[in-house]
Amino acid sequence: MALFARLGIAGVGLIGGSLGGAVRAAGLAGEVLGFGRSEENLRVAREHGLIDRVVREPAALAAADCIVLAAPVGTCPGLADALRPHARPGTVLTDVGSVKGTLIAALEARWQGVGPVVGAHPIAGSEAAGAASARTDLFRDQRCILTPTATTDPQALARIRALWEGVGARVEEMPPDVHDQLLARVSHLPHLVAYALAAAVGEARVGGRAALEYAGGGFRDTTRIAASQAELWRDIALANLPALRAALGEFRAALDRLEALLVAGDAAGLGAALEEARAVRRRLGVER
Amino acid sequence: MALFARLGIAGVGLIGGSLGGAVRAAGLAGEVLGFGRSEENLRVAREHGLIDRVVREPAALAAADCIVLAAPVGTCPGLADALRPHARPGTVLTDVGSVKGTLIAALEARWQGVGPVVGAHPIAGSEAAGAASARTDLFRDQRCILTPTATTDPQALARIRALWEGVGARVEEMPPDVHDQLLARVSHLPHLVAYALAAAVGEARVGGRAALEYAGGGFRDTTRIAASQAELWRDIALANLPALRAALGEFRAALDRLEALLVAGDAAGLGAALEEARAVRRRLGVER
Numbered sequence: 001m002a003l004f005a006r007l008g009i010a011g012v013g014l015i016g017g018s019l020g021g022a023v024r025a026a027g028l029a030g031e032v033l034g035f036g037r038s039e040e041n042l043r044v045a046r047e048h049g050l051i052d053r054v055v056r057e058p059a060a061l062a063a064a065d066c067i068v069l070a071a072p073v074g075t076c077p078g079l080a081d082a083l084r085p086h087a088r089p090g091t092v093l094t095d096v097g098s099v100k101g102t103l104i105a106a107l108e109a110r111w112q113g114v115g116p117v118v119g120a121h122p123i124a125g126s127e128a129a130g131a132a133s134a135r136t137d138l139f140r141d142q143r144c145i146l147t148p149t150a151t152t153d154p155q156a157l158a159r160i161r162a163l164w165e166g167v168g169a170r171v172e173e174m175p176p177d178v179h180d181q182l183l184a185r186v187s188h189l190p191h192l193v194a195y196a197l198a199a200a201v202g203e204a205r206v207g208g209r210a211a212l213e214y215a216g217g218g219f220r221d222t223t224r225i226a227a228s229q230a231e232l233w234r235d236i237a238l239a240n241l242p243a244l245r246a247a248l249g250e251f252r253a254a255l256d257r258l259e260a261l262l263v264a265g266d267a268a269g270l271g272a273a274l275e276e277a278r279a280v281r282r283r284l285g286v287e288r
Numbered sequence: 289m290a291l292f293a294r295l296g297i298a299g300v301g302l303i304g305g306s307l308g309g310a311v312r313a314a315g316l317a318g319e320v321l322g323f324g325r326s327e328e329n330l331r332v333a334r335e336h337g338l339i340d341r342v343v344r345e346p347a348a349l350a351a352a353d354c355i356v357l358a359a360p361v362g363t364c365p366g367l368a369d370a371l372r373p374h375a376r377p378g379t380v381l382t383d384v385g386s387v388k389g390t391l392i393a394a395l396e397a398r399w400q401g402v403g404p405v406v407g408a409h410p411i412a413g414s415e416a417a418g419a420a421s422a423r424t425d426l427f428r429d430q431r432c433i434l435t436p437t438a439t440t441d442p443q444a445l446a447r448i449r450a451l452w453e454g455v456g457a458r459v460e461e462m463p464p465d466v467h468d469q470l471l472a473r474v475s476h477l478p479h480l481v482a483y484a485l486a487a488a489v490g491e492a493r494v495g496g497r498a499a500l501e502y503a504g505g506g507f508r509d510t511t512r513i514a515a516s517q518a519e520l521w522r523d524i525a526l527a528n529l530p531a532l533r534a535a536l537g538e539f540r541a542a543l544d545r546l547e548a549l550l551v552a553g554d555a556a557g558l559g560a561a562l563e564e565a566r567a568v569r570r571r572l573g574v575e576r
Contacts, residue, residue, distance in 0.1 A: 074555070123504040143502065178495040185492045185499040190510040193485060195565040196543040197478060202568030204473045204538060207466040211473040214431065215572060216411040218513040222478040225506040226569040230562035237550055237558065247492070248547060254488040258480055259536060262525055267362070270525065274518035277483040280490030281514040284503060 001027075003162055004092075008033040008055070008064030010079050012045040014125050015096045016070025017134030021050040022167035025136050035061040036071075045131035062086035066159070069095040073103055074235030080110040091115045092156045096122055098183055099240040100147040100176035108151060116156035119147035119176060121183070122169055127227040140168035147176040177243075184243035189251055191233050192244070194226040291450055292380075296321040296343070296352030298367050300333040302413050303384045304358025305422030309338040310455035313424050323349040324359075333419035350374035354447070357383040361391055362523035368398040379403045380444045384410055386471055387528040388435040388464035396439060404444035407435035407464060409471070410457055415515040428456035435464040465531075472531035477539055479513050479521050480532070486514040 007029035009016045013036075020032045034051035035058070036042050042054045055061050062083045069076045076095055083093075093111045097103050097119075104119040111117045122144040126133075144164040148157050157173075164171050174182075201219065204211035237244055254277075261270040295317035297304045301324075308320045322339035323346070324330050330342045343349050350371045357364045364383060371381075381399045385391050385407075392407040399405045410432040414421075432452040436445050445461075452459050462470075489507065492499035525532055542565075549558040 123502065126505055142504075145502075174495070174497070178497065181494040182497060182499050182502045185489050185494075186503040186507045189489075190485060190507050192546055193481060193543070194506075194510055194569075195562050196539060196546055197481060198569040199546075199561065199565040200535075200538040200542040201473050201477075202565065202571075204535070206469040206473075207462070209462070209466065209470060211470050212568065212571065214411060214433075214470045215474040216430075217414055218482075218516075219474045219478050220572055221509050221512045222482055223569050223572075224509045226565050228506075228566070230559055230566050234555060234559040234562055238553065238555060241550060244550070245547070247488075248543075250488040250492060251485060255481070255484040255536075258484055258487075259533070262529060262532070265526065267522060267526060271518055271522040273487065274483050274522055277487040277490065277514050278516070278518050280500065281482075281486040281511050283490075283500065284508055284511075 002030050003028050003159055003166065004064070004066040005030045006033060006064040007031070008035065008061040008067040009051065010035045010061060010067065010069050011071030012036050012042060012051060012131050013070065014128055014130065014133050015122065016068065017045050017048070017050040017131040018136060018138035019068060019070065019096070019167065020045065021048065021134055021136035022139060023163070024049065024052070026166050028163060028166045033061055033064055041131050045134070048131060048134065050131055050134055058082040059086040062088065062091065064091065066092040066094065069093070069097070072232045072235045073097045073099055073239050074231075076103060077106040077110060080107050084110060084114060087114045089115060092118060092159065094118045094120050094160050096120060098187060098236045100179045102239050104147060104149060104176050108149065116153035118152060118156050118160040120160055120164065121145045121147070121179065122164065127225050129229050137168070139164065142169055144169035144171050145179050146171060146173045147179050148173060149176065180240050181243045181246070184240055184247040185250070188236055188240055188244045189247040191225050191228065192237060192248070193251065194223045195233070198223045198226040290318050291316050291447055291454065292352070292354040293318045294321060294352040295319070296323065296349040296355040297339065298323045298349060298355065298357050299359030300324050300330060300339060300419050301358065302416055302418065302421050303410065304356065305333050305336070305338040305419040306424060306426035307356060307358065307384070307455065308333065309336065309422055309424035310427060311451070312337065312340065314454050316451060316454045321349055321352055329419050333422070336419060336422065338419055338422055346370040347374040350376065350379065352379065354380040354382065357381070357385070360520045360523045361385045361387055361527050364391060365394040365398060368395050372398060372402060375402045377403065380406060380447065382406045382408050382448050384408060386475060386524045388467045390527050392435060392437060392464050396437065404441035406440060406444050406448040408448055408452065409433045409435070409467065410452065415513050417517050425456070427452065430457055432457035432459050433467050434459060434461045435467050436461060437464065468528050469531045469534070472528055472535040473538070476524055476528055476532045477535040479516065480525060480536070481539065482511045482514040483521070486511045
């Protein structure tokens with residue numbers, strides 16, 4: 001049964017495109033509209049069956065009864081501004097952003113008097129970008145975190161929950177600031193670390209040789225997410241600054257501890273510390 | 289044509305086991321002997337056809353005309369000590385260690401008067417360990433770095449080159465210290481960073497929730513090599529301390545730079561810095 005007559009997606013990339021395709025496959029909306037900056041990407045989305053129809057103006061997108069902002073976090077408030085004059089009363093505004101506190105507050109302010117806002121973050125995706133990399137099973141068995149606030153409409157929340165459950169996600173609710181502190185650690189920090197590692201090694205030369213030429217599988221894995229879109233992660237990092245700095249502090253402390261053991265030549269201590277870290281990682285499984 | 293009548297491998301794990309299997313498949317040795325700490329692992333190696341025969345005493349391993357030390361770097365000098373009294377004159381001693389300077393100097397000192405020493409490092413492998421994870425095609429089209437010193441015997445060097453080329457590796461020669469400075473950056477540093485990231489996030493709790501529960505693909509990739517054997521990387525880090533500290537300094541500088549742009553709220557500067565790092569990573573390709 002359709003949850004929405006018309007679902008509008010602003011930003012039909014990896015996440016927005018996968019959502020569109022999954023919603024269409026599950027029949028969760030009467031029609032899926034796609035809106036975005038790149039004509040070429042929208043064409044791909046249409047050809048891959050991720051959306052029913054391309055719309056070229058905010059006014060046309062605002063004809064939807066639910067609008068999903070799936071664009072870089074920094075562009076979402078501006079999108080809400082552009083949509084607001086055209087939106088129908090009661091239209092649900094939701095998003096997929098990797099940061100919630102500042103973003104949801106900004107969207108609630110802009111959507112005031114229009115309709116309900118529900119913050120959502122599907123934990124899925126990769127360094128890939130664009131509609132061409134979308135997959136309708138991207139969210140299956142993955143977590144999707146909803147971040148209701150004091151003013152979130154319970155009915156709208158229930159519908160967005162049903163939307164994500166309908167595309168196979170395991171939905172969980174938590175306050176926006178808890179989300180942001182968790183994601184700072186498991187996502188935003190690793191991205192910053194991967195970018196820093198790529199930047200440092202990219203410049204390193206030894207005896208006329210570029211270090212990067214000697215990279216093996218370990219370096220490739222560790223820096224894979226540094227191939228992610230810079231604009232996306234710039235916005236996320238800026239929008240989650242306090243939590244990200246706290247996470248950075250914890251990471252630096254862990255690195256300092258390993259370096260201190262190393263410099264002290266404390267083989268037993270270093271071995272034990274690495275073994276502890278290994279046990280953490282192995283809790284996530286080691287499959288490829 | 290067999291390069292060696294009898295190839296002895298001390299440590300039949302992922303690297304040693306894969307080498308044994310590849311040498312047998314290519315007929316590069318008359319016989320491959322396996323020696324190691326774990327009876328169970330040696331049994332697996334034998335069953336998987338990675339070695340012809342298990343030997344239980346250093347004296348039996350020393351009957352080989354070429355001995356490959358494929359054990360954790362820290363145990364290699366002790367292995368050379370144990371083998372020396374039994375070794376036949378002219379037996380070639382080689383290794384697969386991820387650090388070369390201090391290790392090769394130690395092996396040359398211990399093998400003085402016995403036979404030639406040739407340092408080798410195949411850039412292959414993963415966080416997996418043990419004979420069960422060995423693959424005879426592990427070295428195909430991968431780099432293998434040989435690190436001759438002023439005293440390396442040219443004929444022995446040529447034979448070890450032929451051995452690695454025979455299992456499909458692309459062989460390159462460079463001085464041990466150049467190797468160590470390069471690998472500090474593309475391998476040892478990423479391992480330390482991955483261990484630190486796993487350690488930091490493993491302990492993080494927010495609002496009663498363990499951060500690790502919310503890890504997605506990005507965290508899994510970035511920390512994958514923290515599932516590697518702690519003993520191996522403890523030894524490597526300790527044996528390559530000066531180069532690793534220099535690499536750590538470069539990494540910290542790159543991370544500091546990103547954090548400074550972030551704290552300054554410099555969206556343009558941060559975007560450009562992330563874009564540069566992304567370009568570095570994309571030079572390695574983005575395939576999975």
